[in-house]
Amino acid sequence: MYAAVRRYTGVTDPAEAGRRVNEGFVPLLRDIPGLLAYYWIDAGDGVMVSTSVFESEAGAAESVDKAAEFVRDRLASLLPNPPQVMSGQVVASM
Template sequence: MTDPAEAGRRVDEGFVSLLRQVPGFVAYYWIDAGDGVMVSTSVFEDEAGAEESVKRAAGFVRDHLTSLLPNPPQVTAGQVVAAGQ
């Protein structure tokens, strides 16, 4: 069963605080893209922080989100090459 609102609530109440503890944390976004598609983006100052976040995310998904996600998560990493605020 896909439930983006419940998944977002769990992420907001549990996962975001885990990420904030990772050295180099800059920002995190959880996006409900519709039709059961959910996307998250994490920004870290360095690759080490990003790698640690992937480890923490794997544990959090396994322990708290598996029943709400219809497909296994896909992880993609890369460098920010353009940004705006």
């Protein structure tokens, strides 16, 4: 398994960002083969975190690319700062 984590700061409207992600980005992720899980988290204080889990490294990498495109095209006004992006192999899970 592979995971991609993206941390966004300076989020101006977490509720609207969550709505747009749920309605627009989640369907895009469903088209990536090997999707196991996706979470969009409101961490408070203008911080939001997304976590995508895939069967393959290629799926995780594709999710990072799709997220960058989606943020640029649909969320730029709500997520003004570039995200911190991390990805890698899952070495422990439950």
